[in-house]
Amino acid sequence: MYIISMKTHKLNPSRKSIYFILMLGTVSLLCDAAHQGARSIIGPYLATLGAGAIAVGFISGVGEFLGYSLRLISGYWVDKTEKYWSFVIFGYVINMVAIPLMALVHSWQWVALLVVIERIGKAIRTPARDTMISFASFNIGKGAGFGLHEAFDNIGAMVGPLLVALILWLHGSYRQSLLLLLIPGVLAVLVLLLTYRSYPQPREMENGANDLADLNHLDNQVKPLFWRYFAGAVLLAMGFADFPLIAYHFQTAKIFPADLIPISYAVAMAMSAVSALGLGRLYDKKGYIVLLIAVPISALFVPLVFLGGNKLAFIGMILWGIAIGVQTSLMKAIIANMVKVTKRGRAYGIFNAGFGIALFAGSIFMGYLYTVSLPFLVGFALIMQLSSIAVFIFAIRPQNTR
Numbered sequence: 001m002y003i004i005s006m007k008t009h010k011l012n013p014s015r016k017s018i019y020f021i022l023m024l025g026t027v028s029l030l031c032d033a034a035h036q037g038a039r040s041i042i043g044p045y046l047a048t049l050g051a052g053a054i055a056v057g058f059i060s061g062v063g064e065f066l067g068y069s070l071r072l073i074s075g076y077w078v079d080k081t082e083k084y085w086s087f088v089i090f091g092y093v094i095n096m097v098a099i100p101l102m103a104l105v106h107s108w109q110w111v112a113l114l115v116v117i118e119r120i121g122k123a124i125r126t127p128a129r130d131t132m133i134s135f136a137s138f139n140i141g142k143g144a145g146f147g148l149h150e151a152f153d154n155i156g157a158m159v160g161p162l163l164v165a166l167i168l169w170l171h172g173s174y175r176q177s178l179l180l181l182l183i184p185g186v187l188a189v190l191v192l193l194l195t196y197r198s199y200p201q202p203r204e205m206e207n208g209a210n211d212l213a214d215l216n217h218l219d220n221q222v223k224p225l226f227w228r229y230f231a232g233a234v235l236l237a238m239g240f241a242d243f244p245l246i247a248y249h250f251q252t253a254k255i256f257p258a259d260l261i262p263i264s265y266a267v268a269m270a271m272s273a274v275s276a277l278g279l280g281r282l283y284d285k286k287g288y289i290v291l292l293i294a295v296p297i298s299a300l301f302v303p304l305v306f307l308g309g310n311k312l313a314f315i316g317m318i319l320w321g322i323a324i325g326v327q328t329s330l331m332k333a334i335i336a337n338m339v340k341v342t343k344r345g346r347a348y349g350i351f352n353a354g355f356g357i358a359l360f361a362g363s364i365f366m367g368y369l370y371t372v373s374l375p376f377l378v379g380f381a382l383i384m385q386l387s388s389i390a391v392f393i394f395a396i397r398p399q400n401t402r
Helices: 002-010 015-049 051-070 072-081 086-102 108-139 144-169 174-180 182-198 203-206 224-238 241-252 256-288 289-299 303-306 311-336 341-372 374-396
Strands: none
Touching: 002 224, 015 051, 015 086, 015 108, 015 144, 015 174, 015 182, 015 203, 015 241, 051 072, 051 108, 051 203, 051 341, 051 374, 072 086, 072 108, 072 241, 086 108, 086 203, 108 144, 108 203, 108 289, 108 311, 108 341, 108 374, 144 182, 144 256, 144 311, 174 203, 224 289, 224 311, 224 341, 224 374, 241 303, 241 311, 241 341, 256 311, 289 303, 289 374, 303 311, 311 341
16 A cells, blocks of 8 residues: 555556446455444344344434435535645544444443444535545546446445454453454544545546537536436335334344344345446446346346345345445446536535435335235335336436437
């Protein structure tokens, strides 16, 4: 990394951009290992401290809600101040501090507060980070750039829970697991500071972008194109079943043994990493049509997961991983081609906030439908996700976003 930091000014633009995304991807890998590792045990850890099921669900829901909704504010200020690194560094430091502190407090209320604070840290950093990735992707393709970063992120999401599982298997405690997650957190911040030293002005990687005579820009106000695309994303999120509900179904319906449920999640994260890379590169070559094909294929995870046996459910988890890759890389890459540089932080803030709030609302409703009828749940999820395709087609009809 030291060699990279000293030599980046001599690299051609494409290679310089790749090194930047690799370094920022390493940060995300380490940080996600810490976050996802903590997430994999925070429920039972809260229970050992006396929190009930309702409290655990409420804490998780509030944390995710704030983690997404506050991106509206941080995205606005990212564009207004253009202090991309300040937002990113501050957000990652919060993550590094909050997770190990959970091991040092002795009441579930304090742990709950730290869970929420950690999610707020993600809200602060994400629009600025995505904006910087969009700058770097200018020279290598938006799909390839976001796909490469997301692959690193998903590797961390896979490694973190497996690391915690190993600690527990070696008879470690929840507190010891959370304390040890300080290590990837500290490493993430160190690599982040090195990346900042190497690339203090990330916007320079998208030289000439403001000269593009493109109607697909957010100038003084958000254009109808973006809002139509945003509406499609909201529908997609409303019908997307998140893993906690899927894991609950696997356990209660005895689809998989308890010790294989985390493995199914790890497999899905691995598939997400692969699909993020593949779909991103395919998008750079073929354009928006990739989204219109990927969404209906990945949506098939819903009947397979909730109505199938263990073999079909396993295939469903592979498709669920592809769906994650679509949401976290392909859809962000499209925004980078749709939105002007000076409005991109705001656009990512709006998109992430709306997607997260819709995901939260949809999860609550599908949780209710689960108690009523599994076919009703599957029907609702498929209708929402497939309806998003019609909106995506309408969104892009006047223009092309590649």
